[in-house]
Amino acid sequence: MVYVAGGLCNLKNLSLLDLSDNELEGQLPPCLGNLTSLNTLYLSRNRFEGTFPSSLFHSLRSLTALLLTDDNFNGLFSLSSLANNSNLKVFSIICSHTNLRLETENPPFIPSFQLRSFKIRNCTLNEANAKRMPTFLLHQYDLLHLELTNTNISGAFPSWLLANNTKLTYFNLSRSLFTGPFEFNSTSKLLQMESFDISSNPIRDEIPSHVGFIFPNLISLNMSSTSLRGCFPASIGEMRQLNDLDLSDNNLSGYLPQEFGQGNNELRFLKLSNNHLSGPCLPIGSNFTSLLLLDLNNNNFKGKLEGAVMNSTELRMLDISANQLSGELPSWIGNLQHLSYLILSKNSLTGSLPESFCNLTELTCLDLSKNKFNGSLPICLNFSKLKYLHLESNHFMGLLPSTIANFPLLLTLNLMNNNFSGQLSRLNGSFLSLRVLMLKGNKLEGSIPTRLCELKNIRLLDLSQNKLSGGIPYCLNNITFGKIDAPREKEIGHFTVSWTTRFSNFQFNSLTGEVSIPKEKENFTLYKDQEVDFTTKSRYESYKGSILNFMSGMDLSSNQLIGEIPSQIGYLGSIHALNLSNNRLKGPIPETFSHLKQIESLDLSSNILTGHIPKELIQLYSLSVFSVAHNNLSGMTPDMKNQFATFDSTSYEGNPFLCGPPLQQNCLKAGRNKQPHDHLEGDDFRDAFLWSFAGAFGNEVGSASDFDEPGL
Numbered sequence: 001m002v003y004v005a006g007g008l009c010n011l012k013n014l015s016l017l018d019l020s021d022n023e024l025e026g027q028l029p030p031c032l033g034n035l036t037s038l039n040t041l042y043l044s045r046n047r048f049e050g051t052f053p054s055s056l057f058h059s060l061r062s063l064t065a066l067l068l069t070d071d072n073f074n075g076l077f078s079l080s081s082l083a084n085n086s087n088l089k090v091f092s093i094i095c096s097h098t099n100l101r102l103e104t105e106n107p108p109f110i111p112s113f114q115l116r117s118f119k120i121r122n123c124t125l126n127e128a129n130a131k132r133m134p135t136f137l138l139h140q141y142d143l144l145h146l147e148l149t150n151t152n153i154s155g156a157f158p159s160w161l162l163a164n165n166t167k168l169t170y171f172n173l174s175r176s177l178f179t180g181p182f183e184f185n186s187t188s189k190l191l192q193m194e195s196f197d198i199s200s201n202p203i204r205d206e207i208p209s210h211v212g213f214i215f216p217n218l219i220s221l222n223m224s225s226t227s228l229r230g231c232f233p234a235s236i237g238e239m240r241q242l243n244d245l246d247l248s249d250n251n252l253s254g255y256l257p258q259e260f261g262q263g264n265n266e267l268r269f270l271k272l273s274n275n276h277l278s279g280p281c282l283p284i285g286s287n288f289t290s291l292l293l294l295d296l297n298n299n300n301f302k303g304k305l306e307g308a309v310m311n312s313t314e315l316r317m318l319d320i321s322a323n324q325l326s327g328e329l330p331s332w333i334g335n336l337q338h339l340s341y342l343i344l345s346k347n348s349l350t351g352s353l354p355e356s357f358c359n360l361t362e363l364t365c366l367d368l369s370k371n372k373f374n375g376s377l378p379i380c381l382n383f384s385k386l387k388y389l390h391l392e393s394n395h396f397m398g399l400l401p402s403t404i405a406n407f408p409l410l411l412t413l414n415l416m417n418n419n420f421s422g423q424l425s426r427l428n429g430s431f432l433s434l435r436v437l438m439l440k441g442n443k444l445e446g447s448i449p450t451r452l453c454e455l456k457n458i459r460l461l462d463l464s465q466n467k468l469s470g471g472i473p474y475c476l477n478n479i480t481f482g483k484i485d486a487p488r489e490k491e492i493g494h495f496t497v498s499w500t501t502r503f504s505n506f507q508f509n510s511l512t513g514e515v516s517i518p519k520e521k522e523n524f525t526l527y528k529d530q531e532v533d534f535t536t537k538s539r540y541e542s543y544k545g546s547i548l549n550f551m552s553g554m555d556l557s558s559n560q561l562i563g564e565i566p567s568q569i570g571y572l573g574s575i576h577a578l579n580l581s582n583n584r585l586k587g588p589i590p591e592t593f594s595h596l597k598q599i600e601s602l603d604l605s606s607n608i609l610t611g612h613i614p615k616e617l618i619q620l621y622s623l624s625v626f627s628v629a630h631n632n633l634s635g636m637t638p639d640m641k642n643q644f645a646t647f648d649s650t651s652y653e654g655n656p657f658l659c660g661p662p663l664q665q666n667c668l669k670a671g672r673n674k675q676p677h678d679h680l681e682g683d684d685f686r687d688a689f690l691w692s693f694a695g696a697f698g699n700e701v702g703s704a705s706d707f708d709e710p711g712l
Contacts, residue, residue, distance in 0.1 A: 008029075008032065008035075009029065009031035009032060009034050009035070010034075011035065012034065012035065012036065012037065013037050014035050014037060014038055015037055015038060015039050015040065015062075016038070016039065016040040017032075017035065017038055017040070017041050017042070018040070018042040019042060019043055019046060020042040020043065020044040020045055020046070020067070020069070021044065021045050021046075022045075022046050023046065023047055024046040024047060024048060025046075025047040025048070025049070026048065026049065026050075027048065027049060027050040027051075027053075028043070028048050028050070028052070028053055028056070028073075030053050030055070030056060032056060032060075033055070033056050033057075033058070033059040033060060034059070035060065036059055036060065036061070036062065037062055038060055038062060038063060039062045039063060039064040039065070039087065040063075040064060040065045041060070041063065041065070041066050041067070042065075042067045043067070043068050043069075044067055044068060044069030044094075045069055048073060049073065049074070050073065050074070050075075051073070051074060051075035051076075052068075052073045052075065052077045052100060054077055054078060054081035055081070057081050057082050057085055058081070058084075060085065061084065061085060061086070061087070062087055063082075063085050063087060063088055064087050064088060064089050064090065065088075065089060065090035065091075066082075066088070066090070066091050066092070067090070067092045067093075068092070068093040068094070069092070069093070069094040073099075073100045074099040074100055075099075075100065075101070076101050076103060076106075077100055077101070077102055077103070078102075078103045078104070078106055078107075079091075079102065079103070079104045079109075079134070079136070080103075080104070080106075080107055080108075080109040082111070082113070083109040083110070083111050083112060083136075084112050085112070085113055086112040086113050087113065088111075088113040088115065089113070089114075089115060089116045089117070090115070090116060090117045091115060091117070091118055091119070092117065092118075092119040092120075093119070093120055093121075093123060094119075094121045094122055094123075095120075095121070095122050095123035095124070096121075096122045100123065100124075101123075101124045101127060102120065102123050102124065102125045102126070103125075103126060103128065103129070104125070104126060104134035104135065104136055105126055105128075105129040105132065105134070105135060106128060106129060108135055108136070109136055110136065110139055111136050111139055111140075114140060114141065114142045115140055115142070115143055116142055116143065116144050116145065117143070117144060117145035117146075118137070118140070118143060118145070118146055118147070118148075119145065119146075119147040119148075120147070120148050120149075120151055121147060121148075121149045121150060121151075122149070122150045122151075123150075123151055124151075124152060125148075125151040125152065125153055126153065127152070130154075131152050131153050131154045131155075131177070132153070132154075132155060133153055133155055133158050137158075137161060138160070138164070140164065140165060141164050141165060142165070142167060143161075143165040143167070143168055144167055144168060144169050144170070144192075145168075145169065145170045146161065146165070146168060146170065146171050146172065146173075147170070147172040147173075148172070148173050148176065149172055149173070149174045149175050149176070150174070150175040150176065151176055152176065152177060153173075153176045153177060153178070154176070154177035154178065154179070155177075155178065155179070156178070156179060156180070156181065157173075157178045157179065157180060157181065157182050157183070157198070157201075157203060158173075158178070159182075159183050159184060159185070162184065162185070162190060163185050163188070166188065166190060166192075167192055168190060168192065168193055169192045169193060169194050169195070170194065170195045171193065171195065171196050171197070172195070172197040173197070173198050173201065174197045174198060174199040174200050174201070174222070175199070175200040175201075176200075176201055177201065177202065178198065178201040178202075178203065179201070179202055179203060179204060180203050180204050180205030181205055182203050182205040182206070182207070182208065182228075183208065184208050184210065184211065184214045185214075186208075186210055186213075186214075188214075189213065189214060189215075189216060190214055190215055191216065191217055192217070193215050193217065193218055194217065194218060194219040194220065195218070195219060195220040196215060196218060196220070196221050196222070197220070197221075197222040198222070198223055198226060199222045199223060199224045199225055199226060199246070200224070200225045200226070201225075201226050202226070202227055203223075203226040203227060203228060204226075204227040204228075204229070205228065205229070206228065206229055206230035206231075207223065207228055207230065207232075207233050207247075207252075208233070209233050209234075209235060210233075210235055211233050211235055211236065212233065212234075212235030212236050212237060212238035212239050213235055213238060215239060216238055216239060216240070217239075217240075217241055218239045218241065218242055219241055219242065219243045219244070220242075220243060220244040221236075221239070221242065221244065221245050221246070222244070222246045223246070223247050223250070224246045224247060224248040224249050224250070224271070225248070225249040225250070226250060227250060227251060228247070228250040228251065228252060229250070229251040229252065229253075230252065230253070231252065231253065231254040231257075232247070232252055232254060232255075232256055232257060232260065232272075232277065233257075234257035234258075234259040234260060235259075236260050236263075236264070237257065237259035237260040237261070237262060237263030237264060238259075238263060239263070239264060240263060240264070240265075240266065241266055242264050242266060242267055243266055243267065243268050243269065244267075244268065244269040245264075245267060245269065245270050245271070245272075246269070246271040247271070247272050247275070248271045248272060248273040248274055248275070248295070249273070249274045249275075250274070250275050251275065251276060252272070252275040252276065252277055253275070253276040253277065253278070254277065254278065254279075255277070255278060255279035255280075255283075256272075256277065256279065256280075256282065256283045257283065258283045258284065258285060260283060261282055261283030261284070261285060261286030261287065261288070261308065262283070262285060262286070262287060264288065265287055265288070265289060265290065266290055267288050267290060267291055268290050268291060268292045268293070269291075269292060269293045270288070270291060270293065270294050270295070271293070271295040272295070272296050272299065273295045273296060273297040273298055273299070273319070274297070274298045274299075275298075275299050276299065276300055277296075277299040277300065277301065278299070278300040278301060278302065279301065279302065280301065280302075280303060280306045280308065281296055281301045281305065281306050281308065281309060281320055281323075281325075282294075282306060282308035282309060283308065284306070284308060285308070286308040286311065287311055288308075288311060288312050289311055289312065289313070289314070290314060291312040291314065291315055292314055292315060292316045292317070293315070293316060293317045294309070294312065294315060294317065294318050294319070294320075295317065295319045296319065296320045296323065297319045297320065297321040297322050297323070297343065298321070298322040298323070299322075299323055300323065300324060301320065301323040301324065301325065302323070302324045302325070302326070303325065303326065303327070304325065304326065304327035304328075304330070305320070305325060305327070305329065305330060305333070305344075305349075307330075307332075310330070310332045310335065312336070313335055313336060313337075313338070314338055315336050315338060315339055316338055316339065316340050316341065317339070317340060317341040317343075318336065318339060318341070318342050318343070318344075319341065319343040320343070320344055320347070321343045321344060321345040321346050321347070321367065322345070322346040322347075323346075323347055324347065324348065325344070325347040325348065325349055326347070326348045326349065326350070327349065327350065327351075328349070328350055328351030328352075328354075329344075329349060329351065329353060329354055329357075330354070331354045331355075331356045332356070333354065333356060333357065333360075334354065334355075334356025334357055334358070334359035334360065335356070335359070336360065337359050337360065337361070337362065338362055339360050339362060339363060340362055340363060340364045340365070340385075341363075341364060341365045342360065342363060342365070342366050342367070342368075343365065343367040344367065344368055344371070345367045345368060345369040345370050345371070345390065346369070346370045346371075347370075347371050348371065348372055349368070349371040349372060349373060350371070350372045350373065350374070351373065351374065351375070352373065352374060352375030352376070353368075353373065353375070353377065353378055354378075355378055355380065357378055357381070358378055358380035358381055358382065360383075361382060361383065361384070361385070362385060363383050363385065363386050364385055364386060364387050364388070365386075365387065365388040366383070366386060366388070366389050366390070366391075367388065367390040368390065368391055368394065369390040369391060369392045369393055369394070369414065370392070370393040370394075371393075371394055372394065372395060373391075373394040373395060373396060374394070374395040374396065374397065375396065375397065375398075376396070376397060376398035376399075376401075377391075377396060377398070377401045377403075379401070379403060380403075381401065381403045381404075382403065382406060383406075383407050384406065384407065384408065384409070385409060386407045386409065386410060387409050387410060387411045387412070387433075388410075388411060388412045389404075389407070389410060389412065389413050389414065389415075390412065390414045391414065391415050391418065392414045392415060392416040392417050392418070392438065392533070393416070393417045393418075394417075394418055395418065395419060396415070396418040396419065396420060397418070397419040397420065397421070398420065398421065399420070399421060399422035399426060400415075400420050400421075400422045400423075400424070400426045400427060400444070401426075402426050402427075404427060405427065407431075408431075408432075408433075409433060410431055410433065410434055411433055411434060411435045411436065412434075412435060412436040413431070413434060413436065413437050413438070414436065414438040415438065415439055415442065416438045416439060416440040416441050416442070416462065416533070417440065417441040417442075418441070418442055419442065419443060420439075420442040420443065420444065421442070421443040421444065421445070422444065422445075423444065423445060423446035423447075423449075424439075424444060424446065424447075424448060424449050424452065424463075424468075425446065425449045425451070431455055432455075432456075432457070433457060434455050434457060434458055435457055435458060435459050435460070436458070436459060436460045437455070437458055437460070437461050437462070438460065438462045438533075439462065439463050439466065440462045440463065440464045440465050440466075440555065441464070441465045441466075442465075442466055443466065443467060444463070444466040444467065444468060445466070445467040445468065445469065446468065446469065446470075447468065447469060447470030447471075448463065448468060448470065448472065448473055448556075448561075449473075450473050450475055452473065452476070453473055453475035453476055453478045453479065454478070455479060456478055456479055456480055457479075457480060458479050458480075458481065459481055459482045459551065459552045459553075460551065460552065460553055460554075461479070461481075461553070461554045461555070462553075462554075462555040463555065463556050463559070464555045464556060464557040464558050464559065464579065465557070465558045465559075466558075466559055467559065467560060468556070468559040468560065468561060469559070469560045469561065469562065470561065470562065470563075471561065471562060471563035471564075471566075472556065472561055472563065472565060472566055472569070472580070472585075473566070474566035474567075474568045474569075475568070476554070476566070476568070476569060476572075477566075477568040477569060477571045477572055479554075479572070480574065481552040481553070481554065481572055481574050481575040481576075482551075482552035482574045482575075551576060551577075552574055552575050552576050552577070552598075553575060553576055553577030553578065553579075553601075554572070554575060554577070554578055554579070555577070555578075555579040556579065556580050556583070557579045557580060557581040557582050557583065557603065558581070558582040558583075559582075559583055560583065560584060561580075561583040561584065561585060562583070562584045562585065562586070563585065563586070563587075564585065564586060564587035564588070565580065565585055565587065565589065565590055565604075565609075566590070567590040567591075567592045568592070569590065569592070569593075570590050570591070570592025570593045570594070570595050570596060571592060571595055572596060573595055573596065573597055573598065574598055575596060575598060575599060576598055576599060576600045576601070576622075577599070577600060577601040577602075578596070578599060578601070578602050578603070579601070579603040580603070580604050580607070581603045581604060581605040581606050581607065581627070582605070582606045582607075583606075583607055584607065584608060585604075585607040585608065585609060586607070586608040586609065586610065587609065587610065587611070588609065588610065588611035588612070589604065589609060589611070589613060589614055589628070589633075590614075591614045591616060593614065593617060593620075594614060594616035594617055594619050594620065596620060597620070597621075597622070598622055599620055599622060599623055600622050600623060600624050600625065601623075601624065601625040601626075602620075602623060602625070602626050602627075603625070603626075603627045604627065604628050604631070605627040605628060605629040605630050605631070605654075606629070606630045606631075607630075607631050608631065608632060609628065609631040609632065609633055610631070610632050610633065610634070611633065611634065611635075612633070612634065612635040612636075613628060613633055613635070613637060613638055613658075614638075615638055615639065617638055617644070618638050618639055618641050618642050618643070618644050619642075620642075620643060621642055621643060622643075623643040623644075624643065624646070626643075626644070626647050626651050627650070627651050628651065628652060628655065629650060629651060629652060629653045629654045629655070630653070630654030630655070631654070631655055632655065632657065633652075633655040633657065633658050634655070634657035634658060635657070635658065635659070636658075636659055636660040636667050637652055637658055637659070637660040637661065637662070637663060640661055640662070647662070648662050649662045649663050649664075
């Protein structure tokens with residue numbers, strides 16, 4: 001590094017120095033100040049360290065552009081050291097991986113330069129001066145590109161920046177601490193403004209009603225997560241070139257104005273989720289023919305899925321979940337043949353799915369959960385690209401659709417709480433990527449097929465509340481329950497939605513010193529959380545987003561399973577929740593359960609288990625919920641150590657031959673080493689067992705003849 005620096009410092013006529021995207025280390029050599037002809041300096045993405053030499057710029061009076069990104073500089077850098085660089089046009093710094101602190105008020109200064117582009121991202125700015133807005137910007141009038149994102153700056157929204165810089169094309173103050181009042185000069189238009197982003201600020205004010213008059217040529221408008229209230233301004237319909245509109249995560253209310261629907265034919269991305277908007281989903285007569293992404297989830301939109309959406313035949317994503325939609329799905333839904341993501345969950349939609357649904361062959365995610373749909377699924381379904389299928393909590397009926405076997409990329413299959421019938425063997429596809437299989441609360445019968453054991457990548461398996469019979473397949477230990485990742489996708493908590501949009505960014509010409517704002521195309525990615533309901537720790541929980549990537553469990557409860565618990569189940573070392581309760585399982589609790597080191601919830605209650613509770617279970621240090629209640633276990637309860645010191649008598653109740661704390665039964669008095677079969681034989685044992693088991697089944701126990709089942 002010393003050798004390179006020494007050579008560079010002798011190039012007195014050098015005008016451009018670009019050291020970006022290398023692995024240069026050490027401190028920035030002060031001798032770079034000898035390069036008095038330098039007009040452009042790029043130092044981005046290296047491993048420079050130490051205090052940034054502010055004195056460097058006292059001699060670089062020809063400097064036009066300075067770009068610093070993701071180096072390891074630390075200490076304090078005052079922008080006042082640039083005050084006399086009268087030629088400076090571009091200043092850009094990103095502090096993502098640095099400890100550099102920026103100051104513009106220590107000391108305050110009046111600049112000799114007029115910037116065209118000023119960008120500070122992910123930096124600590126003016127920490128010693130109440131995190132105030134840089135006052136030197138009061139003297140800037142030629143800005144085209146302004147970005148101050150994630151800078152912890154606070155105070156009132158700086159409307160004076162817009163008044164002073166009428167040539168602004170790109171304006172981004174996102175992820176800061178600006179508050180209202182949110183005002184614009186009502187007499188002047190910012191004709192060159194193309195991108196305006198104030199997202200993730202606590203503005204807490206209304207959108208000015210004349211916003212469309214101020215920004216008539218806007219391409220991208222983002223005011224999401226700003227606590228905005230009031231109505232949706234009709235003047236947004238005057239933004240005839242608007243491509244992207246994001247007003248999500250606010251407190252907006254009222255109807256979408258008709259002017260908005262008729263004026264924005266260029267709109268491609270519309271996100272209004274998490275507000276209080278009402279009325280039709282889109283204004284009557286809307287003509288959003290270019291729309292690619294429509295996200296209206298979690299509002300108060302009512303009525304049928306309106307025909308206005310029908311005109312948006314280019315849609316890739318349609319999310320109107322968590323609203324108040326009603327009625328049947330219209331047949332024209334099949335005309336949206338480019339749809340990759342269709343999310344209509346948490347509404348009151350009814351009826352069966354139209355045959356035209358089979359035209360949606362591009363679907364990646366289909367979520368119709370928590371509605372009132374009924375009937376059978378169309379037999380023509382052929383979703384070869386589908387990864388996420390959520391139909392839970394409806395009234396769908398009929399045999400499990402065998403066509404699901406033709407969905408080879410499926411990661412999540414959730415059909416729980418419907419009226420599906422038939423046997424699990426109908427799911428005979430090769431779901432090698434499947435991570436979540438939820439069939440709870442249907443009318444499935446027959447045995448659990450051993451082929452299920454081939455689905456090695458499953459994290460969550462819920463077959464509870466059906467009529468499944470037979471034994472538990474010993475090969476279920478082949479399922480990893482999160483121990484390894486699925487081959488095609490590492491995460492299931494999120495799915496991504498990508499789109500391409502027009503986007504404004506600055507471009508600096510190092511030869512002429514000019515800054516321009518070309519129109520470019522850039523890909524963006526939206527992350528949508530996936531949500532799965534699963535019972536664990538005695539609670540019905542919703543696991544959403546990233547937590548899904550860490551959750552694993554198997555629930556076979558409330559069926560008619562018989563036989564012993566396979567000892568191999570004890571080798572599911574990565575599982576967090578296991579529920580085998582409310583079946584007819586008999587025999588001992590496998591000692592191998594002591595190997596369930598990650599287990600947090602273990603429920604074996606309401607079965608016919610016998611024998612001792614393995615004392616080795618006290619080694620399960622993650623266990624927070626444990627129940628073996630209402631069985632026929634005997635002997636002494638596990639020592640009240642580690643997690644078992646937290647379990648009360650409800651974990652053991654309904655086992656008359658168990659003794660020891662926290663139960664009231666004293667082991668010495670009960671005969672510590674005696675078990676039921678030591679002194680009861682034949683009908684005597686049978687009657688004693690039925691009497692003890694009556695607590696688990698209440699009035700369902702009538703007489704001994706009620707239990708004339710094989711194996712009892």
